[in-house]
Amino acid sequence: MNWKILFVDDEANILKGLRRMLRGMRKEWELQFAGGGEEALENLKTDHFDVIVTDMRMPGIGGADLLKEVAKKYPNVIRFVLSGQARDESVLEVVNPAHQFLIKPSQADRIKSSLCKAMNSLYIIHNDVLRGKLTNLLSIPVQDIALKELSLELTREKPDIQTLSSIVTSDVGITAKLYKLLSSSFFGTSMSVMDSNKLVEILGIGIIKKLLEMNGFFAVYDVGAKMGECVKEISDHSRKVSILAGKIAETETEDSEIINAAKIAGLLHDMGKLVMLALEIVDEEQIPYMGNEYGSAFKQIEREQGTSHSELGAALAGLWGYPSTVIDTIRFHHNPSLLGEKSFSTLTAVHTAEAMLSGDRLDMSWEHRLDSDYLNSLGLEGFEERLKGIVDRELKEDMFV
Numbered sequence: 001m002n003w004k005i006l007f008v009d010d011e012a013n014i015l016k017g018l019r020r021m022l023r024g025m026r027k028e029w030e031l032q033f034a035g036g037g038e039e040a041l042e043n044l045k046t047d048h049f050d051v052i053v054t055d056m057r058m059p060g061i062g063g064a065d066l067l068k069e070v071a072k073k074y075p076n077v078i079r080f081v082l083s084g085q086a087r088d089e090s091v092l093e094v095v096n097p098a099h100q101f102l103i104k105p106s107q108a109d110r111i112k113s114s115l116c117k118a119m120n121s122l123y124i125i126h127n128d129v130l131r132g133k134l135t136n137l138l139s140i141p142v143q144d145i146a147l148k149e150l151s152l153e154l155t156r157e158k159p160d161i162q163t164l165s166s167i168v169t170s171d172v173g174i175t176a177k178l179y180k181l182l183s184s185s186f187f188g189t190s191m192s193v194m195d196s197n198k199l200v201e202i203l204g205i206g207i208i209k210k211l212l213e214m215n216g217f218f219a220v221y222d223v224g225a226k227m228g229e230c231v232k233e234i235s236d237h238s239r240k241v242s243i244l245a246g247k248i249a250e251t252e253t254e255d256s257e258i259i260n261a262a263k264i265a266g267l268l269h270d271m272g273k274l275v276m277l278a279l280e281i282v283d284e285e286q287i288p289y290m291g292n293e294y295g296s297a298f299k300q301i302e303r304e305q306g307t308s309h310s311e312l313g314a315a316l317a318g319l320w321g322y323p324s325t326v327i328d329t330i331r332f333h334h335n336p337s338l339l340g341e342k343s344f345s346t347l348t349a350v351h352t353a354e355a356m357l358s359g360d361r362l363d364m365s366w367e368h369r370l371d372s373d374y375l376n377s378l379g380l381e382g383f384e385e386r387l388k389g390i391v392d393r394e395l396k397e398d399m400f401v
């Protein structure tokens, strides 16, 4: 399959450079170039594109307005910004309409890998309509209370980073949106794998404040009480998976990248469930089934959609530019053997932590939920004993306080 990509920039030299730089991709990519927003919209009228990559500041229709228009009229197109204006106020205009932000100048490899990751992840979803809806999903449900707490802390004269951080990591939707900005280069730095507790520190209080004041960055869904409770349950469960996955990773490895990724991927592993709520894949009646991801009722809902919460979460994670480790962990957290890894990884930690928790409680009969073929193939001698050790040592439920 040939991907079709539209590059938009008012500087002819930049387009020329991109054409030259991406020449090696000719066999897989069909490239088209537009000198501005108006021309791009004309191109989109007559041709189908998989991805649009636009500059921000251009005479006439600027990048932000162009992407908003594309989102409205061509929901299946993946939207990238390629701009030198990172860390600029104007970036705030594209944090929602753009899936990812690339800093100008970017190396060919970086452009290639970011575009490929987004396209390949999105195409995990086979259903065209669902893919279109996913491409246009600007945010996933967040807990109202978490937003209120965040605002309250930010109104203080000296907001406390630790407090802000624990509010952020208590909510999957908030973490997911902030992680999008850091995985991609919206604000200059691209810090892909990091300790989830550092999200606030790296983005900075000023930016978080602006995002909170912005209309629609953290979309408040008009959810009923049942749905609100479900969003909270997903966040509570995910926070616990994150803590437990972190502890498992710390026991098995000294590799801080695996440990940090286990914490962040643990927090985000079920973001696909929030996607299901946002896209109204589950109705009010089915909400109680969401709590038991191993239950037949929940699996039936997934089967009817021809996809799963793991795939929906991974597809959005790819669109938002998360690191591959995190995308893979989200995608395979219930059936890790499908990835074919042969040593302990972030996925091992999250899969195991997930299996050990039933909803948000530790469940001592977790073994039957583990992918035993996978664990055997890793050859981790004494692994299950060490897991039991973690639970005993950390005084069971107290570890989550």
Ligand SMILES: [Fe+2]
Pocket (backbone or CB within 6 Å): 237, 241, 269, 270, 293, 354
């Ligand atoms: Fe889970």
Ligand SMILES: [Fe+2]
Pocket (backbone or CB within 6 Å): 269, 270, 293, 309, 333, 334
């Ligand atoms: Fe799950």
